[in-house]
Amino acid sequence: MECMKFFWTILLLIILGSGVLIFKNRTPEEKKEPIQIHLRSKDGDFRLSDQAFSITLVYFGFLSCPDICPSTLNSLSAILKDLNEEKLSKIRVLFIDVDPERDDISRLHDYVTYFHPSILALTGTEKELLEIAGKFYATFQKVPLDSEMGYTMDHSTGIYILDGENIWRETIPHGVSKEIFMSYLNKYF
Secondary structure (H helix, E strand, O other), rough: OHHHHHHHHHHHHHHHHHHHHHHOOOOOOHHHOOOOOOOEEEEEEEEHHHHHOOOOEEEEEEEOOHHHHHHHHHHHHHHHHHHOOOHOOOOOEEEEEEOOOOOHHHHHHHHHHOOHHHOEEEEHHHHHHHHHHOOOOOOOOEEEOOOOOEEEEEOOOOOEEEEEOOOOEEOOOOOOOOOHHHHHHHOOO
16 A cells, blocks of 8 residues: 555656656747747748847737637737837737748738737748647647538647847737736837
8 A cells, every 4th residue: 555655656747747847948048049039921032130129929820710819819909009119119929920831911901900000910831830739839730620611720829029139028918918918018119
């Protein structure tokens, strides 16, 4: 009996220790190199390294997302509308599409700019998108549906903050209040 308690205690410590290591490896603090993003916008090639903003917000989503993407874009829109001209000129919001098979860049552009004209829609090949998502430990995958759509996309819902040097600093969780969202941003203005 004592041997079983010892076994389960050790197993629990191993599992918890592994979880801490996995979580620790998923924090931006260790990623001190600038994030490179090279994708396509409605206007052609986009390279993050060619941009000069104090803050870049990165969000992964897709055009036919039924709830998370529209609510996130709505929150971003409200934040952007509340910023004064000076702060607005220092921030760039990137909406990176995770469903290039179905989403057209022109329609993506129309969709995101409906929420706010400064949001930039980007797309690429699945390989490019997976590589960029991996830099943020973000995930996305097709989920089959029994409907005319055929599938939906499951994706990470955080908003990733990059500083003026394009270094990933923090992740804003989905659904935070406007006040909490602004407290994240105010660190970088």
